[in-house]
Amino acid sequence: MASQLAIHRLNKFLSEKEDLDEVAAAKIDKLIAELQTPGDHFDPVQTIVNGFMDFKIHKFDKYPCLFDKLALGQSPKFLVFACSDSRVSPSIILNFKPGEAFMVRNIANLVPTFSQLRYSGTGAIIEYAVTQLKVENILVIGHSKCGGIQRLMEHPEDGSVPFDFIDDWVKIAQDAKDKVKAEGGGHEACAREAVNVSLENLLTYPYVHKEVSERKIALRGGYYDFVNGVFELWEKHESHISPPMIIPPPQLKM
Amino acid sequence: MAILPPTSSSLSKDSSYSFSLHIQSSTIFGSKLKSGEFQQTRFRLFSNSNSYPGLTIKASRESLGLTQELKSNKLERVVETEDGSDLFEDMKHRFLSFKKHKYLENLEHYQNLAKGQAPKFLVIGCADSRVCPSTILGFQPGEAFMVRNIANLVPPFESGPSETNAALEFSVNSLEVKNILVVGHSCCGGIRALMSMNDEIDKSFIQSWVVNGKDARLWTKAAASKLSFDQQCKHCEKESVNRSLLNLLTYPWIEEKVKKGILSVHGGYYDFVDCTFEKWTLDYKEDNLKEKNGRISVKSHILWS
Numbered sequence: 001m002a003s004q005l006a007i008h009r010l011n012k013f014l015s016e017k018e019d020l021d022e023v024a025a026a027k028i029d030k031l032i033a034e035l036q037t038p039g040d041h042f043d044p045v046q047t048i049v050n051g052f053m054d055f056k057i058h059k060f061d062k063y064p065c066l067f068d069k070l071a072l073g074q075s076p077k078f079l080v081f082a083c084s085d086s087r088v089s090p091s092i093i094l095n096f097k098p099g100e101a102f103m104v105r106n107i108a109n110l111v112p113t114f115s116q117l118r119y120s121g122t123g124a125i126i127e128y129a130v131t132q133l134k135v136e137n138i139l140v141i142g143h144s145k146c147g148g149i150q151r152l153m154e155h156p157e158d159g160s161v162p163f164d165f166i167d168d169w170v171k172i173a174q175d176a177k178d179k180v181k182a183e184g185g186g187h188e189a190c191a192r193e194a195v196n197v198s199l200e201n202l203l204t205y206p207y208v209h210k211e212v213s214e215r216k217i218a219l220r221g222g223y224y225d226f227v228n229g230v231f232e233l234w235e236k237h238e239s240h241i242s243p244p245m246i247i248p249p250p251q252l253k254m
Numbered sequence: 255m256a257i258l259p260p261t262s263s264s265l266s267k268d269s270s271y272s273f274s275l276h277i278q279s280s281t282i283f284g285s286k287l288k289s290g291e292f293q294q295t296r297f298r299l300f301s302n303s304n305s306y307p308g309l310t311i312k313a314s315r316e317s318l319g320l321t322q323e324l325k326s327n328k329l330e331r332v333v334e335t336e337d338g339s340d341l342f343e344d345m346k347h348r349f350l351s352f353k354k355h356k357y358l359e360n361l362e363h364y365q366n367l368a369k370g371q372a373p374k375f376l377v378i379g380c381a382d383s384r385v386c387p388s389t390i391l392g393f394q395p396g397e398a399f400m401v402r403n404i405a406n407l408v409p410p411f412e413s414g415p416s417e418t419n420a421a422l423e424f425s426v427n428s429l430e431v432k433n434i435l436v437v438g439h440s441c442c443g444g445i446r447a448l449m450s451m452n453d454e455i456d457k458s459f460i461q462s463w464v465v466n467g468k469d470a471r472l473w474t475k476a477a478a479s480k481l482s483f484d485q486q487c488k489h490c491e492k493e494s495v496n497r498s499l500l501n502l503l504t505y506p507w508i509e510e511k512v513k514k515g516i517l518s519v520h521g522g523y524y525d526f527v528d529c530t531f532e533k534w535t536l537d538y539k540e541d542n543l544k545e546k547n548g549r550i551s552v553k554s555h556i557l558w559s
């Protein structure tokens with residue numbers, strides 16, 4: 001915390017002091033660089049401290065209008081299902097700002113079918129988002145190199161020892177695995193198909209089905225390929241799935 | 255719904271984090287739809303790519319049911335509201351901005367991440383739209399494996415398979431994270447639902463889930479009964495983080511690693527009303543856990559404001 005504040009104040013000093021001589025300015029620049037250089041030893045607490053102070057200084061304190069309103073309540077337009085994978089935070093890749101997206105993160109971004117006997121965690125999220133927050137969009141985002149999808153595709157055929165909980169969970173996408181294996185596809189095909197299975201499963205929740213058929217909620221699937229830096233987006237309608245929009249389009253090299 | 259007009263004070267000059275509030279006319283219609291008024295939809299061919307120069311709609315290279323069979327050779331006319339195409343456009347801009355300002359500027363780092371992840375944290379946070387740990391704690395790609403559920407709850411081992419413990423198992427046993435951080439927050443709707451529950455037979459999904467925090471509610475009702483309901487909820491928000499930390503230790507493979515000192519367990523509380531963050535670390539002492547409703551022992555308790 002001390003270093004973040006110090007960096008902030010030193011930068012401010014540099015920008016405000018016009019008649020600072022070169023030697024002094026160079027020394028301050030060096031000091032800022034030293035404060036910013038991470039040490040060899042990873043300190044989890046310092047990581048959290050720095051992260052929060054950065055957010056507070058550069059975002060929370062800079063936009064009181066937005067944050068005062070959010071303190072009174074939230075009305076996100078999106079319910080997003082994304083994988084727990086550390087590389088695929090929708091806040092980063094799709095720039096969701098505070099207040100925009102009610103967000104679920106779980107292994108392989110799966111949505112189980114409606115059941116009153118289990119997976120109440122998912123049921124609670126959908127129930128809250130649809131009936132209380134009244135979101136207008138549900139977006140399920142899959143991604144490349146998903147460990148959950150890999151496990152689904154490889155087990156039990158690889159003969160490995162079952163996990164306590166993971167295998168039970170990823171079986172939600174069993175239909176995706178069966179379809180892809182029948183067609184000779186691989187893990188990435190399964191990851192995309194699993195998104196569609198989750199979108200279908202969403203429609204088994206009565207309040208989701210009702211809102212979708214009344215055109216009050218749109219269901220969309222996404223796929224983030226972080227190997228090639230590409231995002232695909234498509235919409236699930238009741239009778240069909242739209243062809244995906246590819247971002248950026250293949251012919252525009254970016 | 256709060257519709258926020260962009261003001262000069264809310265527009266960022268910092269191009270690396272554009273905070274401009276992107277208001278589209280469709281949001282106004284969006285709120286009307288909610289009150290039951292009927293909005294006239296516009297019929298348009300989905301394949302109309304006039305609004306996306308240079309973009310052709312392509313089917314996925316791998317034909318795997320992404321497009322359903324069409325009944326005839328003609329493309330079906332698809333009913334699209336104006337909202338739908340605006341939203342696609344918005345998503346496109348967001349992703350392209352991320353690709354330009356972050357992905358391509360740190361290409362080597364992203365290429366390394368594409369080969370594999372080695373996050374140091376498992377973070378368990380609430381699904382609330384205001385408390386994304388990537389935003390408030392600045393976790394960058396590769397740093398934190400993340401679970402988000404209602405009220406950032408961790409059910410105990412004996413409750414059986416769930417969404418949350420599948421992620422626990424993967425992050426602790428496969429990825430071997432060194433830290434688990436459970437982050438609670440102010441004005442939590444899930445905790446409020448927990449505190450408001452009666453003993454009804456027919457539970458909603460929300461109630462069936464938040465009952466995982468029942469020990470926190472019991473403690474709060476006993477210790478803070480003289481406080482207002484809002485204050486009790488705040489106590490419960492923090493207490494449920496502690497209960498979740500205790501529930502983490504009911505998983506044998508977690509307790510074993512904590513005992514060996516190769517896994518640390520932390521609690522956090524984000525108050526977005528006055529923007530403070532409180533953080534504490536579980537001080538593992540085997541004795542403490544033998545008490546059924548024992549208080550947990552913590553160290554390094556800090557508040558930043």
